[in-house]
Amino acid sequence: MKSTIKDVADRSGVSIATVSRVINGASVVSEKSRKKVLEAIKELDFKPNQVARNLVMQKNTTIGIIVPGMGNQYYGGILNGIEEESSKLGYDVMLCTSGGESQNEIRHLEMFEERHVAGIIVMAQRLKPETVQKINDLKTPVIMMNRSTSGLKCPTVSIDNFRAAYEITNYLIEKGHRKIALFRNSMDIDACGVEQYSGFERALAEHGLSIDRSLVKYGEFRTEKSYELMAELIRKKNVPTAVIATSDIMAVGACNALVDNGYKVPEDVSVVGFNDIQLAGLYRPSLTVIHQPLKAMGAEAVRMIVNVNKNENERTMPYDGRTVILSHSLIERQSSAEAKK
Amino acid sequence: MKSTIKDVADRSGVSIATVSRVINGASVVSEKSRKKVLEAIKELDFKPNQVARNLVMQKNTTIGIIVPGMGNQYYGGILNGIEEESSKLGYDVMLCTSGGESQNEIRHLEMFEERHVAGIIVMAQRLKPETVQKINDLKTPVIMMNRSTSGLKCPTVSIDNFRAAYEITNYLIEKGHRKIALFRNSMDIDACGVEQYSGFERALAEHGLSIDRSLVKYGEFRTEKSYELMAELIRKKNVPTAVIATSDIMAVGACNALVDNGYKVPEDVSVVGFNDIQLAGLYRPSLTVIHQPLKAMGAEAVRMIVNVNKNENERTMPYDGRTVILSHSLIERQSSAEAKK
DNA sequence: TTGTAGGCGTTATCAT
């Protein structure tokens, strides 16, 4: 059986209060007692029970995370940042996957609340109304990663999706591209996707171009879907000179469809991605992308939760409804080139 | 403030014992009381405090996971399996990253023990003696994923690495390859790597071939390192006709080095991988690989822990020191072909 | 069927 603070007290001939004091380094304990206690702790291999500690302290140093799935390196990158920062701040992380189902998201949200976690970081591809509702009702602080919608009343950490899309569109236009396809993620009312679309539109407009509806598609965050979209454009002989995919795995899907059909990237078609997951650098041709500081985003979310917990005497949620924007960058690699004349 | 069982009792005019009974569905409660209690629970939006529950029940439905990092899809695949199975069995998952440092592994191992988790699943690239020691000393059940060494006294779930290496080597030999390189992971005494090496050796031997030392390299699980190894072979004009990499990301590293230096895969050199992470299918040429059932492996590890907890009345660890072997398969894709004449 | 009370392992507030 695991030993308790009481065992230590008995063995060292002091009270449990004293033992507790030496464990927590609080107040003053005589050198003699401290030594005896420390000795007993060693001998019994005593480890304080965190469960009991959390109960009495009325707080928890666990952060709950909800993520669609672990296979996606996009989330992997953010999770690394979350984990690292948590660890640094003495917090730890409880992880749940939703599979993208709001039913699971809600279940996990409730579970986290029952466990009295310090806060919850939510990642999702699509924002379902039920989930938004649940998040708004929750008593536990929630941070949403890189996604938002008008009804959502919780802070968000994100990049400036408008500018990012604007910049990469501009980049392609300056390379001489005029027929540019946009492979978007989902067609839900997701602020992030809307902003990207606006940025795309603005860049085109500033060069006297307008959006070609037949080249704006929804890839649902999936490589296969994106592959199919590209294959269809090829079949319909409506091949653009450049493709902007709002996630790297969709960019890869588009590339594969092109390559498998005899096109060359970037000689025939330029393809650019969003996010800059590891795959973007490993794929050949390596992908020109908008780089998101995934680790930093994860770390920032953790810091926000920790801050809320510190100021919990005040009832205010410091970041309420606010968005923290981290800076992105454009990384030019092999998958983009001047447009063919 | 969050409401407690006592609030519910007061509001519904019964004792906390009765409330507890309806919450847990145990023993019998009069329909009248049950209704009143349920009502009060709704009104107060009461959620039982899991921390308190865990303390009094002396058990925890949390499984601790230690993983080197989240960016690697290999671990991502296993984690998906772990998460899914845990969720199905009513457990949840606490995740820590080690960054491959034994110091962190030990810290997390201790933390999990203090939190009284049901069990711990450990993933690591290299087995350090300190970590092995710590695992052996732990009172909490530990399962190691796809890695082992002679001193380690905990169950393992894995594939048959000997057979896997044997089969893929055979596959290449039958395609006419005679000059085959092996890019291994680390050079530690890891049972898994040793078995792979034996399988490789055996297949060669059965065809009257022997190992060419100059073609056996250590890629340290890293794409860049593998890239370098391949680049070096090219520089030394010691290019094999086929490369077996014991992880997919190393296979990609080798492919990239070849492609970047004007070689064609698989026309000039065949490259095969191990694990079959998502990248293997997305990369072009898509990778011929040994497929590991990552999800199933994760799920199996979870089941082992849950089983241990069920039989905890008996002091026996059902799987003590045993290894559970799951079946792999050889998936032929684009990166391998007949050897050039 | 229901309520009382003891205990899970800590922390923290009192006295002493």
Next chain:
DNA sequence: ATGATAACGCCTACAA
């Protein structure tokens, strides 16, 4: 400096 002792929120004999 130290030791009782009351919480923390819940479960569960044991009584009633």
